[in-house]
Amino acid sequence: MKKRMAMIVFVIGLCLSMGAAQQKPQFKVFISVDMEGITGIVHGDQTTPGTAEYGNGCAWMVADVNAAVEGALAAGAAEVVVNDSHGSMRNVNPALVHPKAILISGSPKPLSMMQGIDASFAACLLIGYHAKAGTQDAILDHTISGSVVRAVRVNGAELPELGLNAAIAGYYGVPVVLVSGDTAVCRQASEILGKDVVTVAVKEAYGRMAAKLVPMAEARLKITAGVKEALGRLAGAKPYKLNAPYKFELEYHVSAQADMGAMIPGTKRLDARTLGFTADDYIQGFRTLRAMIAIAPAR
């Protein structure tokens, strides 16, 4: 009798779980959107407020964002949060962003380009990203601050923003499943995040400020299709995690910048322009890193 009861309970449980599997997936998607890797952008004037070309850059940025949001909704996302992650972080016009997307706008924010992420998200998309400082043939390559940072290393490996930010997502157990930008950032995304990350190249650079562009309409279709593909195989996606303790190294452009960064307690001078510190908690380490960058004078 006991055996029969157990069997009935098992069968009911199986039916319930099958029913759940057949439901449309309901999940939240986080999008961090930078500007240098947006479709059409090749020059700093297009990413800097107050220039004649900045309006164009903003229009192209919101179009890439909306293409990604469309892909997420088509894949079954119940909620899409978009964090404006470039400069003033007020580039995406709230009036023009997809009506179903929740926009995080403005700066500074404690988690900067990753503000708003937490463990409730199923996936993270990095849209409009760019290669790390010192990358050849990469549109507007830099790491966090073009005038302050020459390189950031964590546990010995130099990371672009996509790696530093993927580790924040990973801290909350969220995998980065798609990166869009030029061919250089796509290459770095695959090197760091592995071959499963979907990359969407919207341009191929001929230097730092020139590129062959994918036609705009086609680029946005590629972003939408890429997001759908990435979210369609979420089950196998792994969060990007670094191992604690986290050994950070910040190499400034010039020693005067390291002179200022060295005032922050816990930092160690490694050479004229390089400081190091160790953090047990990645988010704490990231915040220290940002303070060390913010305190340094521009070159």
Ligand SMILES: [Zn+2]
């Ligand atoms: Zn940027």
